[in-house]
Amino acid sequence: EVQLVESGGVVVQPGGSLRLSCAASGFTFDDYTMHWVRQPPGRGLEWISLITWDGGSTYYADSLKGRFTISRDNSKNSLYLQMKSLRPEDTAFYYCTKDRISHSTSDYSFDYWGQGTLVTVSS
Amino acid sequence: DIQMTQSPSSLSASVGDRVTITCQASQDINNYLNWYQQKPGKAPRLLIYDASNLETGVPSRFSGSGSGTDFTFTISGLQPEDFATYYCQHYDYLPLGFGGGTKVEI
Numbered sequence: 015e016v017q018l019v020e021s022g023g024v025v026v027q028p029g030g031s032l033r034l035s036c037a038a039s040g041f042t043f044d045d046y047t048m049h050w051v052r053q054p055p056g057r058g059l060e061w062i063s064l065i066t067w068d069g070g071s072t073y074y075a076d077s078l079k080g081r082f083t084i085s086r087d088n089s090k091n092s093l094y095l096q097m098k099s100l101r102p103e104d105t106a107f108y109y110c111t112k113d114r115i116s117h118s119t120s121d122y123s124f125d126y127w128g129q130g131t132l133v134t135v136s137s
Numbered sequence: 138d139i140q141m142t143q144s145p146s147s148l149s150a151s152v153g154d155r156v157t158i159t160c161q162a163s164q165d166i167n168n169y170l171n172w173y174q175q176k177p178g179k180a181p182r183l184l185i186y187d188a189s190n191l192e193t194g195v196p197s198r199f200s201g202s203g204s205g206t207d208f209t210f211t212i213s214g215l216q217p218e219d220f221a222t223y224y225c226q227h228y229d230y231l232p233l234g235f236g237g238g239t240k241v242e243i
Binding site for chain 1: 171182183187192224231233234235
């Protein structure tokens, strides 16, 4: 059974930093591109970032302006999101998602999602 | 960036109704479109990929169609468990993008 379990969401002050983690199991982690998607409470979904199966390529939403960094450790079946210079508008549930197709470089469909971890940016 | 315009933003329906949601892309995205269902407090669930293909385990009352810029998602015979919010998502170019969502209510 595929499982994605996010952790690391807390209340953080504006300007602060945070690292989210996602522990994956039930599939061959290093065969799949992985993504982070976020959702402010009561609002819609926003794709944030992806990292290819080998960690060789990363892409980000323009709105992040270099404040977030995605990474993975295939030896630990784990995905990460390092966030810095956090703003109140970064308050959201952050979801770790898995690509539907292995070794995908263009067909980005999210077939499994974690339960989400809530990041609250507030003083 | 490609903009996804989803409509309506909400609708009221009854069990057994046929429900249709549309999603329009700001430019041609071929058939690179997915549909997701999200229930309150839960993560989204993939229902339809490549505009019209049903994900494994998804009931056949869900369907999708379209290509280019105009897409349609249909529930044929709304069930009580279908009351949720539905999102379209394109993957033709990066950045990936979602529609604003359609909340299906009683």
